[in-house]
Amino acid sequence: MIIKKSELNAVLDKLLAGYQVYAPVKEGNYAVFKQIANGGQAYLGYSNSKIPPKGILFPQSEKLYSYSVTAEGARVEEHIDGSKKVVFGIRPCDAKSITLLDFVFNNDKYTDPYYMTRRNNTVLVGLGCNQPAPTCFCTSMQSGPFASEGMDVMLVDIGEGYVAQALTDKGKELLAGLGLPEASADDQKAAEDVKAAAVVSCQVNTEGLKAKLDAGFDDPVWNRIYEKCLGCAACTYLCPTCHCFDIVDDAVDCNGCRVRNWDACMFPLFTLHGSGHNPRPSGKERWRQRVMHKFKYFVDNFNATACVGCGRCIKNCPVNLDIREVLADILGSEARLDK
Amino acid sequence: MQRNPYLPLPMKLVKNFTETSDKLIHTFTLQFLSEEDEKSFPYMPGQFAEVCVFGKGEAPFGIASSPTEPGFLKFSVAKVGVVSTALHLMEEGTIVGVRGPLGNYYPVEQMKGKNIVIIGGGFAFTTLRALATYILDPKHRGDYGNLMVIYGARNPGLLLYKDELAEWEKRSDIDLVCTIDRPVEGWTGRTGFIPAVTKEVSPSSENAVAIVCGPPVMIKFTLPVLEECGFKPEQIIMSLENRMKCGIGMCGRCNVGNKYVCKDGPVFTKAELNQLPNEY
Numbered sequence: 001m002i003i004k005k006s007e008l009n010a011v012l013d014k015l016l017a018g019y020q021v022y023a024p025v026k027e028g029n030y031a032v033f034k035q036i037a038n039g040g041q042a043y044l045g046y047s048n049s050k051i052p053p054k055g056i057l058f059p060q061s062e063k064l065y066s067y068s069v070t071a072e073g074a075r076v077e078e079h080i081d082g083s084k085k086v087v088f089g090i091r092p093c094d095a096k097s098i099t100l101l102d103f104v105f106n107n108d109k110y111t112d113p114y115y116m117t118r119r120n121n122t123v124l125v126g127l128g129c130n131q132p133a134p135t136c137f138c139t140s141m142q143s144g145p146f147a148s149e150g151m152d153v154m155l156v157d158i159g160e161g162y163v164a165q166a167l168t169d170k171g172k173e174l175l176a177g178l179g180l181p182e183a184s185a186d187d188q189k190a191a192e193d194v195k196a197a198a199v200v201s202c203q204v205n206t207e208g209l210k211a212k213l214d215a216g217f218d219d220p221v222w223n224r225i226y227e228k229c230l231g232c233a234a235c236t237y238l239c240p241t242c243h244c245f246d247i248v249d250d251a252v253d254c255n256g257c258r259v260r261n262w263d264a265c266m267f268p269l270f271t272l273h274g275s276g277h278n279p280r281p282s283g284k285e286r287w288r289q290r291v292m293h294k295f296k297y298f299v300d301n302f303n304a305t306a307c308v309g310c311g312r313c314i315k316n317c318p319v320n321l322d323i324r325e326v327l328a329d330i331l332g333s334e335a336r337l338d339k
Numbered sequence: 340m341q342r343n344p345y346l347p348l349p350m351k352l353v354k355n356f357t358e359t360s361d362k363l364i365h366t367f368t369l370q371f372l373s374e375e376d377e378k379s380f381p382y383m384p385g386q387f388a389e390v391c392v393f394g395k396g397e398a399p400f401g402i403a404s405s406p407t408e409p410g411f412l413k414f415s416v417a418k419v420g421v422v423s424t425a426l427h428l429m430e431e432g433t434i435v436g437v438r439g440p441l442g443n444y445y446p447v448e449q450m451k452g453k454n455i456v457i458i459g460g461g462f463a464f465t466t467l468r469a470l471a472t473y474i475l476d477p478k479h480r481g482d483y484g485n486l487m488v489i490y491g492a493r494n495p496g497l498l499l500y501k502d503e504l505a506e507w508e509k510r511s512d513i514d515l516v517c518t519i520d521r522p523v524e525g526w527t528g529r530t531g532f533i534p535a536v537t538k539e540v541s542p543s544s545e546n547a548v549a550i551v552c553g554p555p556v557m558i559k560f561t562l563p564v565l566e567e568c569g570f571k572p573e574q575i576i577m578s579l580e581n582r583m584k585c586g587i588g589m590c591g592r593c594n595v596g597n598k599y600v601c602k603d604g605p606v607f608t609k610a611e612l613n614q615l616p617n618e619y
Contacts, residue, residue, distance in 0.1 A: 076346055110344050110588065112344075245591070251394040254434075274420050279618050280618065301597050
């Protein structure tokens, strides 16, 4: 099927009749995923959003439940969002990141009803990347500019329109409701040409990385990797796969709610015990945790790397710490032990 | 979908008992509001729960009661943070929340037919009390061999569950070895640190498991003693403590290597811990 660019606004308006629609919206020099009120707000000419769209399924701050407590008992009311949503224009790296979050929020023992309810009611309409950014390294992280993992529909920008392909039942249902024309053979050919022309220039060598990390907990490389890190946690807040959170009360006396907020392993208090003991007392242990979690522990547990190569942590680090260089450093660390 | 693991069960605080002479540890007895609530909380010794003080937050505590003691839950809590301080100040009759049971438990099935050595220090004795109580229950006592409990605190006033210790002292089916760090007036029992006392009593490792819980320094010096006694890493069971929040392996703070203390633990054998990085 094909969505002509001249008809995009109308298509989005049609979706708005049945779904909450989230799409990239231009804010200053950036694009940010927001719930839109009309098709005209969507801005698809972006390379990637500054903040990943993970917050649509896992909000930065969300009420888990409200409560009011009396002498006799407690009334607890859970806040589960069952609304139907479409995320329109999500990039392949971010769509893949959601498949990784699925492992976390639906683990071998527990299901998170907040995330999973949203997840099950959300359709991901992905948009392939014709021109990946210089900080993109998705092809090194089992993704790519036209990888479709996690998407229900894939869009390919062929200039005057988007070739749309449904990839799941959810995607088929969504497209079927839009009454779109079929893509012509020329359109299909144009889409294939666009896919073939997309180049991710940056490659990160990951060969042997897992084995290196398996044996590398005490590697001296950790003694220097973290040195210029400020501990600001921008890398984790902007990472589409990071999922750490805290749970706090927002209440007056016994009436209020319990709230979940994003948190980050880069903060010293994150693992501080009540006794004062901290198993990750310095930036060294915290950086090691971040790298190990993404490239070893996640692989051990789910057979997948918790990095999709989106490059946000590189682009937004205030001291230019670059995960690509860190990985190279780890792989070459034996040769650099004297540093 | 299973029930929402974030929602607490309301419980009534029926007893707020000052457990230690320094008043820093209180034991809280919480009662289920209905039989149905109790049924929805099937737990085993070694598990923990998130105790919610509405308006303050929630914090994880090991369950000190045993499932063989129906009708209530017990937690012995040190006053160290916002939630524990609020609990310490709480009047009896107040409603609190409990979320759980969480984590794995002492492998009571695999321990059947074996001699049991429980070693605890300070206020980490809570879930060890649950385990000893479980084994001492008439329904279970026959399933296990000898039961030795080595328990120490800095001074007599800091020992938890003093009434129960006195009862255990009288029983013939438990060998209780209590110790305090150094002699004080009025204490007629043993003195000395746990590792030294363990060495003195030298529990046999034959067909035995040792369950160890206490401050890191106690564990550090007790493990070599157990090894001298012949205990192999798979015969030593420990309960880890880490900062936790969600209790269900999602919030990402309590992991040691690829294991989450909250979901995959807190109970691990020494053999399992040997496979994990020393970051706890």
